[in-house]
Amino acid sequence: MKIIEKVEAIKQQELKATENLETMYNTIEEKNDDINAFVEVDIERARKTAAEVDEKIKNNEKVGKLAGLVIGIKCNINVADYTISAASPTLKDYIGSYNATVINRIMAEDGVIVGLTNMDEFAAGSSTETSMYGPTNNPKAPGHIPGGSSGGSAAAIAADMCDITLGSDTGGSIRNPASHCGVMGFKPTYGMVSRQGLLDLAMSLDQIGAFGNDTSAIALMLDTIVGYDPCDCTTFKKPTTEFIDDINTTSLENTTVGVVNEFTEVTDDKINAVVNKQIDNMIDLGAEIKELSFNDVSLGLPTYYLINYVEFFSATRKYDGREYGERIEEVCGDEVARRLEIGSYISQKEFSGKYYNKAQKARSLIRNDFSELLNGVDVIAGPTVPKLPHKIGEEISTMDMYAYDVLTVLANITGIPASSMNAGDVDGIPVGLQLQAKPKDDHKILATMSALEN
Numbered sequence: 058m059k060i061i062e063k064v065e066a067i068k069q070q071e072l073k074a075t076e077n078l079e080t081m082y083n084t085i086e087e088k089n090d091d092i093n094a095f096v097e098v099d100i101e102r103a104r105k106t107a108a109e110v111d112e113k114i115k116n117n118e119k120v121g122k123l124a125g126l127v128i129g130i131k132c133n134i135n136v137a138d139y140t141i142s143a144a145s146p147t148l149k150d151y152i153g154s155y156n157a158t159v160i161n162r163i164m165a166e167d168g169v170i171v172g173l174t175n176m177d178e179f180a181a182g183s184s185t186e187t188s189m190y191g192p193t194n195n196p197k198a199p200g201h202i203p204g205g206s207s208g209g210s211a212a213a214i215a216a217d218m219c220d221i222t223l224g225s226d227t228g229g230s231i232r233n234p235a236s237h238c239g240v241m242g243f244k245p246t247y248g249m250v251s252r253q254g255l256l257d258l259a260m261s262l263d264q265i266g267a268f269g270n271d272t273s274a275i276a277l278m279l280d281t282i283v284g285y286d287p288c289d290c291t292t293f294k295k296p297t298t299e300f301i302d303d304i305n306t307t308s309l310e311n312t313t314v315g316v317v318n319e320f321t322e323v324t325d326d327k328i329n330a331v332v333n334k335q336i337d338n339m340i341d342l343g344a345e346i347k348e349l350s351f352n353d354v355s356l357g358l359p360t361y362y363l364i365n366y367v368e369f370f371s372a373t374r375k376y377d378g379r380e381y382g383e384r385i386e387e388v389c390g391d392e393v394a395r396r397l398e399i400g401s402y403i404s405q406k407e408f409s410g411k412y413y414n415k416a417q418k419a420r421s422l423i424r425n426d427f428s429e430l431l432n433g434v435d436v437i438a439g440p441t442v443p444k445l446p447h448k449i450g451e452e453i454s455t456m457d458m459y460a461y462d463v464l465t466v467l468a469n470i471t472g473i474p475a476s477s478m479n480a481g482d483v484d485g486i487p488v489g490l491q492l493q494a495k496p497k498d499d500h501k502i503l504a505t506m507s508a509l510e511n
């Protein structure tokens with residue numbers, strides 16, 4: 058059953074919100090010891106919300122878009138009275154004292170928040186192995202990483218532990234785990250969704266987005282969280298059309314799909330073979346394919362990581378032990394320590410404009426070249442991640458870890474919308490198809506996903 062059908066069933070009293078919650082909760086109880094997708098669950102609070110939704114429906118009161126759907130939240134987004142640790146010992150005792158804007162919006166639409174999901178420490182990673190809660194297992198490829206940093210949110214969907222989850226994406230953290238776990242993940246245009254209440258990794262790149270098993274789940278969540286927020290000056294007005302209207306798309310006639318040669322070149326052949334099948338499907342659905350060339354692929358990672366280090370260093374100066382518990386440098390893991398050290402060094406050198414300034418110039422260059430690439434096409438289609446996920450605990454170098462992000466960081470550097478949906482598998486391991494479009498063309502991405510899904 059599609060998520061939109063489930064909401065309708067709840068509204069028609071064919072399925073109770075409380076029943077839906079108990080089914081999901083049973084799955085969490087059954088599988089979470091193995092999967093470790095959820096790091097905190099408050100079932101009593103969720104039961105109360107679900108019962109209120111059923112009561113409203115019984116009394117013929119109007120209920121919201123997410124009525125009775127079970128929602129999981131990445132543990133770097135503030136939910137009052139939950140431990141908002143960002144999976145770091147730095148914040149292990151920090152209890153959310155308010156709801157992020159996105160959380161208030163989910164509650165206003167009658168979503169049932171069941172708990173918080175696992176992630177890499179401060180969202181700095183691609184494997185969910187650096188969490189203080191331990192790694193998350195990949196439900197679709199057991200023993201392999203689920204990707205990261207929002208690995209718990211992707212795994213929770215892949216294991217049917219909830220209907221929709223939220224994640225954050227700074228350089229791929231929604232799309233990468235969506236790809237490895239075989240689910241849908243959507244990173245909206247920068248500024249589409251309020252970041253108020255999200256703990257920053259790198260604020261000029263961070264964006265909150267959604268995971269689900271079908272496009273209706275993504276659409277319902279986007280329709281809930283997208284839009285202007287006076288508390289986040291980077292946000293802009295909601296589009297005039299609803300995302301839910303995109304999900305009945307069945308044809309790609311009048312859609313031009315760009316395929317970038319250099320994206321294919323850096324990707325594993327077996328992954329390319331799977332992705333190409335989806336591109337053939339797009340042709341069958343009426344799409345016109347346009348081959349494109351993009352010369353800045355190798356600039357993406359250095360530009361991204363340099364900006365990330367500096368902005369992360371700056372954002373973490375508040376974790377000095379006075380207000381939030383621990384001093385970050387004293388308790389953090391290796392990857393966070395690396396970023397703080399390099400971020401601090403670059404910040405000190407900044408007066409000479411040596412590194413950060415150059416990264417900003419590279420960012421402008423990439424943005425200009427990418428927007429030229431997007432001129433004349435509706436969406437760009439290609440692989441989400443260039444290689445298959447490693448086994449949990451397998452030692453890989455920092456550079457190899459960063460290399461997972463080569464195809465996803467470009468959308469954050471440029472601020473454009475991007476998604477991942479399952480394209481198939483290589484020896485049972487899911488592989489994602491990434492779709493990217495011009496800023497504010499989020500609708501085109503969702504419509505394309507729908508056409509492929511339908």
Ligand code: GLN
Nearest residue numbers: 180181182227228229230
């Ligand atoms: N893997 C990337 C990083 O380590 C992206 C993380 C993210 O999107 N939050 O920074």
